[in-house]
Every structure is written in structure tokens, then in C-alpha cells.
Amino acid sequence: MTTNGWLQIALFALVILATTRPLGGYMYRVFEGERPPLPRVFGPLERALYRLCGVDPRREQGWKGYATALLLFSACGVLVTYALQRLQHLLPFNPERFGPVASDLALDTAASFATNTNWQNYGGESTMSYLTQMAGLAWHNFTSAAAGIGVALALARGLTRQPGPGGPKTLGSFWVDLVRSIVYLLLPVSVAVGLALVAMGVPQTLSAYREISTVEGAKQVIALGPVASQEVIKMFGTNGGGFFNANSAHPFENPTPLVNFVQLVLIFAIPAGLTYTYGKMARSTRQGWAIFGAMAILWLAGVLATYHAESHPNPALASLAVDHGPGNLEGKELRFGVANSALFATVTTDASCGAVNAMHDSFTPLGGLVPMVNMQLGEVIFGGVGAGLYGILVMVVLTVFIAGLMVGRTPEYLGKKIEGRELKLAMLYLLVFPAIVLTLTAWSSVVGLGTSSLGNAGPHGLSELLYAYSSGAANNGSAFAGLNGNTRFWNLTLAVDMLVGRFWMIIPALGIAGSMVGKKVVAPGLGTFPTTGLTFTVLLVAVVLIVGALTYFPALSLGPVLEHFAAVSGKVF
Structure with a gap:
């Protein structure tokens, strides 16, 4: 653990803190202001899209209408992306003449990108045409991110x-939130930063792959493509799907430490900014900062644990006569080193991005434990674009209920009572994730179709299974790379895992929104638990950790924890 490494982590934290308020304020003006910013620049495009889609921007929806619109839009996206993959050999922009993608892999990929997971059981440069990458996958990078923002705004x-007596009980319009997210936020930043990435060495071209002669005289094919345009939205929309198989470890996607830092900032920018947006919506920015504080505490704890673990040699190799000074460098790019690899792994799994600049499968047992736990806590440590905010708000509802029990009165949040219906929906939200993850992990661990894809035996093999389904249900998309996911069994089970983890959790979140929106607001009393101070932040952190620990500790004990102690004792599986 070096001074340089700490300085880079501290600089990242300061940049995120500095961008949270201005970006959050901008998003508040976009979605809740009477007049969105830069109306002469973005207004004509926004209105044109409404006319094209037949949308009345003044018409709002209740929670059921909002959920129905989101589900239908996502289902259409899955079908179109599936068709593009199956027919890409008949379509243009396919200079390498890639054939149709297998049906089970096409379904997995379509479900993956529609759910903002971007799990990849394929090598992009050897499987997908340029058209599939741009019109199918990059399209979802925008729309799935925008859908997540919409759900967060609705909740x-x-x-x-x-609302006053007889006032509306609506949550906004899904179509307006979708269009404004893309037009005012995702698209302009993607264009500006995409051009900056090109200037920093990330390729952007539609030309065919190049064959070159190596120093040894051999021939090598250099894969190219429209990389920069997909790279920026991959990070800014917390999507994570790489143009190349090696993802952000590939020198074309992530050529320098400066590009690496820009990508890290892009991952956290919107999730952090949305906490300030929420504070503005609540008419008290302290509400947003309290949530930001809880997220920051959990993020910092994860970075410290991962950096510490990776700064030490793998316990299984500690006895070898090699220089262990740099720490565990297996699976890491030397241009990033241990500090940036540990920071990237923590940030990408905190924010449901899933992009990787190092192979998590090669981390030490405890270093690999942190990314897994980040996902299993529900992706609420800043979390995905929108998904992090609505996930942490569900945890806030649960925390306020627990606090109400502690002081012996009906719990309230922002003046609205938390009652049985909201608590049931919150518990449903919390139970969906472990139910699908643990069920599929248990099943895959006892059938040959599941274990045949493992690259390792023993506790690390269990970690590969648990990580895969945790990543899918959390809509993260990163993986322990020792697992071969491109089989019919894994393609289909992961598709189910991702769809359930996305939409079966969105519905109860919107249900809570629909239940709370029409409630009467009461003035705070002497027994009202304040939700803007350090006490609430600490309690929120404790609830997040306790829920995760009670749910996943037995499985983690058989996986990375057991692997660590076995390695320390010299046991090799």
C-alpha cells in the first residue's frame, strides 16, 4: 500500500464529491424544474421524439401505468436485440462477416443488455458485428440506464x-423520464467525453480489422471498431459491457491511467449526483447528503479491504522465493497497478457497472470477497444509474421502520407514515434477490451442467458460481473469469437470473412509490426520528450490512472465507 496509491484514491473521492452537487442540481432541473436547462439546444429534439412516439408529455402515470410502460418497452428491446444478433450475417456493417449468434447466447445477451447487466458470454471482437454493437448493445446502454433513472425518480x-386534497397520485411519465434522461444527460455527455477519449487514444472507426506483421515476422489481426462511443456510455450509464473481450483491461478500451481515472469518475457520477437530486426533491438537501454519506462509508470500507488484500501476496504463493513487494499482480495490468485495480474493482461492483480492468478471479480470496459482497448488499453503494437510489431508498424505508420500533411509535419518513403495505413491499424487494441467487447457485453446484463450466474446484469453484449469479441478479455483469458461461445451461439460467433481478425488484419499488404518493403529510413531532443526521446515516449503514450478512454469510463462509484460511494453512484444492 503506497502513498501514490492513497493519493489516487483520495483524488477520486474528492472529484466525486465535487461533481455531486452540480450534476445533481442539473438533473433536478432536467426532471423536476419548470423549464429544463438549455431549452434551445435540447428542446427541439425532445419535442420531436415526443411527436414521433405519440407521447403527451403533460400526461402523468400512476405506478401501475409507469411499470407497464417500462416492462413493455424493455420487452421490445429484448426482442429487437435478439433479432439483430440472429440476423447480423444478413445486415450491413459486418466487415468481418460474423455469422448469426447462437439462439441461447443471443437470448442471454439481449436479456443482459436490456437489464443494464451487460454480462458477456462472448468475445465482442470475435462475435458481434458493428451494427449489433451499435444498434443493439450501445442502444441498450442508453435506454436501460434511462429506465433505471426513471424508476429512481418515480420512487x-x-x-x-x-398532493393536496383530491390531488394527483401520479409518479410522472416513464416516457418523459426516458427521453429527458437520454436527451439532456446521457447523450451530450457521451458525445463530449467520447471525443475526449478519442483524443486520448481510444479508437473510433468503422473500418475492417487490420492484419499486421509482428517483430517476429508473424501475422496478427488487430481488432478495431467504434470503441470510444460505446466506452463512454458503458461507464456513464453503469453498463459495463466491453467492446472487446478483455473489457477495460484491453489497451484500446482503457489505454492509460488518465483514461482509467476518467472511466472511474464516469461510473460514480450519476449515482452520486442523484443523491443530491433526491435531496432537492425532498426540499432538504441534507436528506440526500445523509444517503450519500452512508454510501461513501460503505465504499471506503470496500476500497480499504480490497487494497489491503491485494497489496499482499496470494497466501498460496507467499512461501515462493519471488519478490512479493508489489503485492498480488496476477490478472492485473502493470499500467494500472494494485491501487487502481483495487479501486476499479470496488467502484465497478459498488455501482453495478461490471466493467473490469483486472480479472477478479485472480484476486486474493479476501480481495475477491469485497466485490462479491458489494453486489450482494443489493447494489446500494452508489449503485447503478437510478438503481442505486431506488435500492437505497427501499433500505431507508426499512431503516425508518426499525427506528420507529426503537422509539415506540409509528414510523414516519418525510412526514408520511410507513405502514404494513410499504413494509411488505420492501421485504418482497429484499427477498427476491437472495432467493434467485442462492437457489440458482445451489442448483448449479450439484448438477453436471453447472459444475462442468468451472475452472477451479473447492471453495474457489463455489465462489465462481456464487459470484456469477450474484452479478447477474445485481445487474452488475462482472465475473470470476474462470467460469465458462457460454453453454446452454448458463446462458438460459443467467438470462432468468438477470431478468428476475431487474424487473421483479423494480415492481415492488414502484409499488412503494404508488402507496406513498397519496399519503397525507404530518408535521414532525417529538418522537419523529430525524433522517438527516449522522445517527441515521450510521443506522442505515448497519441495516444494509446486517441484511447482507445474515443472508449471505453461510455461502461466503464456504467460498472465499474458507479459501483464505485454507491458503494460509497451505491447503490447495
Whole structure:
């Protein structure tokens, strides 16, 4: 653990803190302001899209209408992306003449990108045409991110709106939130930063792959493509799907430490900014900062644990006569080193991005434990674009309920009572994730179709299974690379895992919004638990950790924890 490494981590934290308020304020103006910013620049495109889609931007939806629109839009996206993959050999922009993608892999990929997971059981440069990458996968990078932002806004409106007697009980319009997310936020940043990435060495071209002669005189094919345009939205939308198989470890996707730092900032930018947006919606920015504080504490704890673990040699190799000074360098790029690899692994699994600049399968047992736990906590440590905010708000509802029990009165949040219906929906939200993850992990561990894809035996093999389904259900998309996921069994089970983890959790979140939006707001009393101070932040952190620990500790004990102690004792599986 070096001073340089600490300085880079501290600089990243300061940049995120500095961008949270201005970006959050901008997003508040986009979605809740009377007049969105830069109306002469973005307004014509916004209105054109409404006319093209037949949308009345003044018409809002209740939670059921909002959920129905989101589900239908996502289902259409899955079908179109599936068709593009199956027919890419008949379509243009396929200079390498890639054939149709296998049906089970096409379904897995379509479900993956529609759910903002971007799990990849394929090598992009050897499987997907340029058209499939741009019109199918990059398209979802925008729309799935925008859909997540919309759900977060809907839940925030449900908690913060104060309708008068007979007032509306609506949560906004899914179509308006979708269009504004893309037009005012995702698209302009992607264009600007995409051009900056090109200037920093990331390729952007539609030309065919190049064959070159190596120093030894052999021939090598250099894969190219429209990389920069997909790279920026991959990070800014917390998507994570790489143009190349090696993802952000590939020198074309992530050529320098500066590009690496820009990508890290892009991952956290919107999730952090949305906490300030929420505070503005709640008419108290301290509400947003309290949530930001809880997320920051959990992020910092993860970075410290991962950096410490990776700064030491793998316990299984500690007795070998080699220089262990640099720490565990297996699976890491030397241009990034241990500090940037540990920071990237923590950030990408905190924020459901899933992009990787190092192979998590090669981390030490405890170093690999942290990314897995980040996902299993529900992707609420900043979390995905939108998904992090609505996930942490569900945890806030649970925390306020527990606090209400502690002081012996009906729990309230922002002046609205938390009652049985909201608690049941919150518990449903919390139970869906472990139910699908643990069920599929248990099944895959006892059938040959599951274990035949493992690259390792023993506890590390269990970690590969548990990590895969945790990543899928958390809509993260990163993987322990020792697992071969491109089989019919894994393609289909992961598709189910990702769809359940996305939409079966969105529905109860919107249900809570629909239940809360029409509730009468009461003035705070002497027994009201304050939700803007350090006490609430610490309690929120404790609830997040306790829920995760009670759910996953037995499985983690058989996986990375057992692997660590076995390696220390010299046991090799």
C-alpha cells in the first residue's frame, strides 16, 4: 500500500464529491424544474421524439401505468436485440462477416443488455458485428440506464410529493423520464467525453480489422471498431459491457491511467449526483447528503479491504522465493497497478457497472470477497444509474421502520407514515434477490451442467458460481473469469437470473412509490426520528450490512472465507 496509491484514491473521492452537487442540481432541473436547462439546444429534439412516439408529455402515470410502460418497452428491446444478433450475417456493417449468434447466447445477451447487466458470454471482437454493437448493445446502454433513472425518480416522487386534497397520485411519465434522461444527460455527455477519449487514444472507426506483421515476422489481426462511443456510455450509464473481450483491461478500451481515472469518475457520477437530486426533491438537501454519506462509508470500507488484500501476496504463493513487494499482480495490468485495480474493482461492483480492468478471479480470496459482497448488499453503494437510489431508498424505508420500533411509535419518513403495505413491499424487494441467487447457485453446484463450466474446484469453484449469479441478479455483469458461461445451461439460467433481478425488484419499488404518493403529510413531532443526521446515516449503514450478512454469510463462509484460511494453512484444492 503506497502513498501514490492513497493519493489516487483520495483524488477520486474528492472529484466525486465535487461533481455531486452540480450534476445533481442539473438533473433536478432536467426532471423536476419548470423549464429544463438549455431549452434551445435540447428542446427541439425532445419535442420531436415526443411527436414521433405519440407521447403527451403533460400526461402523468400512476405506478401501475409507469411499470407497464417500462416492462413493455424493455420487452421490445429484448426482442429487437435478439433479432439483430440472429440476423447480423444478413445486415450491413459486418466487415468481418460474423455469422448469426447462437439462439441461447443471443437470448442471454439481449436479456443482459436490456437489464443494464451487460454480462458477456462472448468475445465482442470475435462475435458481434458493428451494427449489433451499435444498434443493439450501445442502444441498450442508453435506454436501460434511462429506465433505471426513471424508476429512481418515480420512487423519489412517491416519497416526496405532497398532493393536496383530491390531488394527483401520479409518479410522472416513464416516457418523459426516458427521453429527458437520454436527451439532456446521457447523450451530450457521451458525445463530449467520447471525443475526449478519442483524443486520448481510444479508437473510433468503422473500418475492417487490420492484419499486421509482428517483430517476429508473424501475422496478427488487430481488432478495431467504434470503441470510444460505446466506452463512454458503458461507464456513464453503469453498463459495463466491453467492446472487446478483455473489457477495460484491453489497451484500446482503457489505454492509460488518465483514461482509467476518467472511466472511474464516469461510473460514480450519476449515482452520486442523484443523491443530491433526491435531496432537492425532498426540499432538504441534507436528506440526500445523509444517503450519500452512508454510501461513501460503505465504499471506503470496500476500497480499504480490497487494497489491503491485494497489496499482499496470494497466501498460496507467499512461501515462493519471488519478490512479493508489489503485492498480488496476477490478472492485473502493470499500467494500472494494485491501487487502481483495487479501486476499479470496488467502484465497478459498488455501482453495478461490471466493467473490469483486472480479472477478479485472480484476486486474493479476501480481495475477491469485497466485490462479491458489494453486489450482494443489493447494489446500494452508489449503485447503478437510478438503481442505486431506488435500492437505497427501499433500505431507508426499512431503516425508518426499525427506528420507529426503537422509539415506540409509528414510523414516519418525510412526514408520511410507513405502514404494513410499504413494509411488505420492501421485504418482497429484499427477498427476491437472495432467493434467485442462492437457489440458482445451489442448483448449479450439484448438477453436471453447472459444475462442468468451472475452472477451479473447492471453495474457489463455489465462489465462481456464487459470484456469477450474484452479478447477474445485481445487474452488475462482472465475473470470476474462470467460469465458462457460454453453454446452454448458463446462458438460459443467467438470462432468468438477470431478468428476475431487474424487473421483479423494480415492481415492488414502484409499488412503494404508488402507496406513498397519496399519503397525507404530518408535521414532525417529538418522537419523529430525524433522517438527516449522522445517527441515521450510521443506522442505515448497519441495516444494509446486517441484511447482507445474515443472508449471505453461510455461502461466503464456504467460498472465499474458507479459501483464505485454507491458503494460509497451505491447503490447495
